[in-house]
Amino acid sequence: MKVNPFRLRGGLAPLLIATVLLALFPLIGVPQNWLLYLFLFFIYLALANMWNWLAGYCGLISLCQPAFIGIGGYTLALMTWVGLPIWQGLIAGAIIAALFAVIISIPVFRLSGIYFAVGTLIVPELLRLFFLNWRPVGGLLYGKGAGYAVKGATTIPATDIYWLTLIICIGSVLMMRFILRSNLGLGLAAIRDNASSAASSGINVFKLKFYSFVGSAAITGLAGAAFYIQQGFIEPTSAFNVRWTMVLMLATVIGGVRLEEGPAVGAIIVVFLHFLLARYGGVSLLIQGVILVFIMLIAPQGIMGSVRRALSHRTPHLRRQPARTRG
Amino acid sequence: METPVLSVAGVTKHFGGLTAVKNFSFDVQPGEAIGLMGPNGAGKTTLVNIIYGIYKPDSGKIRFRGSNIGGLSPHRICHLGIARTYQIPQPFATLTALQNIIVAAIYGRGLSRPDAEKTAHEILEQLDLSPKKNTVTLDMDEVALKRLELARVLATRPSLLLIDEVAAGLTEEELPRILEILRNIRQAGVTILLIEHVMKVMTEAVDRIIVMDRGEKIAEGNPGDVMKDRKVIEAYLGEPE
Amino acid sequence: MGILLGGLYSLVALGLSLVFGVMKLINVAHGDLVLMSTYLAFSMMTSFGLDPILSLVIGMPVMFVIGFAIQRYLLNRAFKISMEAPLIIAFGISIILQNFYQIVWTPLSRGLTPSYAMLSFSIGGLNVPLVYGLDFAVSLIVMLALREFMKRTYVGQAINAASQDRGAAQLMGINANRVYAFAFAIAMVLAAIAGVFLGLTFPFTPQSGVSFLIIAFGVVVLGGLGSIAGTFIGGLVMGLAQTLGGYFIGTGAQMFVAYLIVFIVLGVRPQGIFGR
Ligand SMILES: Nc1ncnc2c1ncn2[C@@H]1O[C@H](COP(=O)(O)OP(=O)(O)O)[C@@H](O)[C@H]1O
């Protein structure tokens, strides 16, 4: 019997146990500090899962995830300013991020492969400059340009935010699980293996990638919005920052691109790194960059890829890429 | 006369200075099996690619059941009921044989997952691939891959099948089985355009042969006559096959 | 004015275009590597009082070596791993450099300001800063020199051959990895020159690399790849469009306008940028 990467791996039980345990943490007196790092872990994992969906399974190296994060955050902040409750802001953040993805897909989907990456790189920069130059009446609170407080964020207990992000995170895990076992996942696997063959087997390559792009944007926007509830305010330079891309790319690459469990393992390590390097500011990112380059050269299949290889001797082809006509 | 299933009219395609297909025309009638042969580099694969919307012809029209299909993308063409195999098999390398076919049944034919699985098992059985159904296609040999190629496109349930060299590289013993498979496909009512080098397959599997050389049609007729045609013999001189 | 700036932009894009032409990689760290030269010149100016343009005598060889090393030890390996690996590695380099600049030179906005940076001359009543004129003249010279180099030297011809057809070049006995390394190194020399003149023209921060990259990418999108003349024209169009856009919308939004142009061009060009 040959192993195949799309078979169900392990049951849902471990996930369920982990979820229950994590959900109990705030109640059994786990230190606040720990909860904060777990909060970061939840956000990073959700973001990394969404990036892995695009980069790992669709062959779309998206560098515009910060755009969705920022848009999610800004939508939330602005909604609280017009007096809507936080939960509506969260959902609106996801929706607006998805709509934005629809709009930018018009130009960026004309680009294939590596050009897609650079095309998407422009988007967060574009938004950053837009928001820096945007000063609606009464909006100027923090920093330069359009900084906004998330109104009412301070009244929300930290544990509620913790649970909220836990839900988003587990949601993203379940979503990936579902996608990979659905027809969409099978179609994406086919496209990645051989785009021209996929097209002549009736797969609308554009459509599947488009759905994925928009779906990924929605959850990324949601996670972004949740992050800014915790922060309490949003400001363009941090919202649309490439360091987001760095973090979610690092988490995915360390854990293993195109592996379902890769982002989870990677996100743990990234959060741990943040914990270790918290005091060093800029050096922290520099070191993360070095690690990214290093992992990519030494173990491009990531930790879980290496583990799987060691276990089965069969997975190496996962990295081998059959001829592909379009990205 | 009925509307032809496929009608290629005056198709020309240039690659830079090279004219790969030159003012090429032919019709395929419903239920017919047509052979397209010609030396290497004659432009046969290019013609299939044009029909399948991979290349845009410089001039000429492609009609399927009377309507123009020029400019449609491959997945649309697949949904119309045209399928094509690739000369060099193009499987989904990290998927199993079974999954390869399921993909095509789901996306090419719009089946639900359980129906697609059922169909896939049937087709694998039909093409003697059942023992390999759980093999990842990266690990399959060339002969099996050629079969799989055929299996995958059959899963889209085409009414017109374009086959680009399915018998090349097979041994003498393997030929009768592939001929039988082709016959079964025909019996199911599929119209076939068969591109082939192997004479035996050609003469036994098709009603009519079109011979192509350097992008042009040089002969057309029933297999017996075409083989005697002087121009055809000349075109093949110096060609090992 | 816009035209003069355009010369500078095409200079920034030249290295990007060269690297793309040869190894089909869009080097997302290009902007940050350009900025490296800017900071090198800045340090030499502040520490030793060396004139930024003269400091290129040191800057160019340094960048050559750095470029050679990056290609040789990082990217050449990455090409063997997967299609995405070089891109991700280039992204990593970009982050590393940005944060390195931030640590060494602080996030402050800096400028290369020798005595002549303030001078200006007038053409037809229009007051033009001297550096803008210099930018244009230098970019013209560099482009002509690059063209001659590609035509006349062995390395140039090898690079040309490799960019046209990898397989054929290998048949001719050209070692692709070496050619890549040379091409990248030469691209870095071009980046060195671009970096110094950018520094003379605009203030810069550790984050400026991203905007350099986007401008270079825009130029390449506009002008088409591989051709030196195309890059030049693309640069001019970019410079003009940005200046005009800034004029109508306000200079505060000049960069925004530039990015928007790049993005819109991407959407409008039916073939995708490099047409296939
Ligand atoms: N994409 C392409 N670009 C340039 N030339 C091509 C391309 N595809 C095919 N050709 C050329 O067109 C001619 C016909 O090729 P092909 O259709 O593959 O021939 P056949 O399938 O009959 O052996 C050959 O000379 C081939 O080199």
Ligand SMILES: [Mg+2]
């Ligand atoms: Mg052929």
